[in-house]
Each structure stands twice: as structure tokens, then as C-alpha cells.
Amino acid sequence: MKAVVLAGGYATRLWPITEHRPKMFLPVGENTVIDEIFEDLEADDRVDEVFVSTNERFADTFADYLDDSPFEKPTLSVEETVEEDEKFGVVGALEQLVGREGVDDDLIVVAGDNMISFDLGDFADFFEEKGTPTLAAYDVGDRERAKSYGLVQLDGDEVVDFQEKPDDPQSTLVSIACYAFPAETLPDLTTYLDDDNNPDEPGWFLQWLQRRGAVHAYTFDGAWFDIGTADSYLDAVEYALDGGTLVADDATVEGSDLGDVVHVMSGTTVTDSTLDRAVVFEDATITDSEIRNSGIDHRAPTASADLSGALIRPHPSVRAGDHF
Structure with a gap:
């Protein structure tokens, strides 16, 4: 099994504190968010390689960080972008990485700015049990907040409907940026993009997959923070510092x-x-x-x-x- 940690964004909503540092390196208590992710993946014997997908602008920063870190699995995979308007989109960048690195194993994908309270090993257990494309889902408990995310509707733990950033949310259960894909579904990334589908929001790709076969959701309690704004960053710091x-x-x-x-x-x-x-x-x-x-x-x-x-x-x- 391989893993990809998505770290290619420019976090312009957090400037200036992320203008010259990746937001994944923002401290949350004694640690950083990306350290928490690396620790989980390092401990899982099923994961034999972790690709850190970042951009040319922050490539040297990540290279220095990995050289000094205790983690053995992560390697850099660099997008050829240096500015926000050059981004391929999350799905586009993932498709390029799969081709560039020759990935043909089951694949876990997690955003490097995701602060989550579950162990990624538990998520991998669930994915292996189901054997289908899998997402992690969390109840944000607020319909206004839910408008910013992809909403999932479940029958048991199977996804039966998916809405990407709806104006009128019918629930508050949202898909977070944590996914797993069986090896045989990775070529679907290219098929999806060749049909001129949305290259940016992964939710659209999961919706596309759900219309063609089973997709399951790993739901969890506890905490989740999407560190995309200054307010959400401080919320994560508050959680980490109790x-x-x-x-x-x-x-x-x-x-x-x-x-x-x-x-x-x-x-x-x-x-x-x-x-x-x-x-x-x-x-x-x-x-x-x-x-x-x-x-x-x-x-x-x-x-x-x-x-x-x-x-x-x-x-x-x-x-x-x-x-x-």
C-alpha cells in the first residue's frame, strides 16, 4: 500500500504567516499537523512508501524538513507550479503523481493540513475490509458550516448520495480530505479528467465513482480541523493545547x-x-x-x-x- 500526503497548496487565506512556509508546518501545540500524519503512516507496516505532493515553491522547504525528520517512508513528489493560479487542482495533481511515480498499489490519500483525531491505521483497516473507494466523514453539527464541504448521505456505511458544497445542506455529515482507492480504480483518475470533470475538488471525483460502483464512508467522532483559515488554525491550536x-x-x-x-x-x-x-x-x-x-x-x-x-x-x- 502507498500513501500520498497532499501538501501543494499556497494557503493564501493564511498569509502572511504562510507566505513563506507551508501551512502544514504551522505548529499546533508541541507538534505540527503533518507530523501527526507521518507518525500514523510510519507506524503502519502495510504502507511501504509515502509521497509528499508539494509544489516547486516549497520543495526545498520540505526536502530540508524530511532530511532532518525521524521519518523514513516519505519522499518528495514535486508539482511544477510556483503560484496559486498554476495549480493543477487536487485531482489533477493526484493523477499526475500516480503517473509520475508509477503507483499501482492501493492508495491512501490525506491532506497535509488535516488535523484528525482518528488513527490512519484504523482508516486503512476499514478500507481493506470494504475493498472499495473509501472516504472519511465527520459530522460538523452545523448546516451553515456544512455548506463549505462535500456532504455525504449513507445507508449504513455505504455512500448513497454526495453533494459538493450545497447551498441548502440536507445534513451535516461531510467528507474530509482523507480517501483510499483500490489499485484497480487509479486509472479512473485519468478517465475522469479526460471527460473534462472538475480537477480541483476531490468530492466531485468521489461522486463520479459512487455513480459507477460502491463507495464507503469511515465515520468518526472526536475532533477534525481543516486548517484553511486563521480561525480554524486557532481552533486547532486550542484543541492541541486543551x-x-x-x-x-x-x-x-x-x-x-x-x-x-x-x-x-x-x-x-x-x-x-x-x-x-x-x-x-x-x-x-x-x-x-x-x-x-x-x-x-x-x-x-x-x-x-x-x-x-x-x-x-x-x-x-x-x-x-x-x-x-
């Missing part, structure tokens, strides 16, 4: 009040400030400020600021990025 605070040993915090869900990273200095629900990256400096619901990027100086819902980049003065 609502608490994490301060690096070599960070300096003086005369400051750290509230709930605060991560202060290595080399950072915080003085005479109040932080609540905030992530402060390495070597930043915060002085006489109130920071809420915000991310302060690497080496960003922030002084005499009152910030809420901002992403701040390194700059001689405070500069807000995307807002939550």
Missing part, C-alpha cells in the same frame, strides 16, 4: 498577562502586554500591546498595539494581514 498556554523555555515573558490558548515560541520576547487566543512565532517582540485572536509572524515587532483578529508580518511597524 485550552491552555504553551511558552517556549527560551522565550521571555515579563509583566504580561497570558490568557487562554496562547502559544509563545522560541526566542520571543513579550513585555507589559496582554495575550489571549494568540500564536506568537519565533523571535517576535511584543511590547505594551493587547493581542487577541491573532497570529504574530516570525520576527515581527509589535509595540503599543491593540490587535484583534489579525495576522502580522515582520515589518518596521505593525501591519495587519487577513482578518478572522
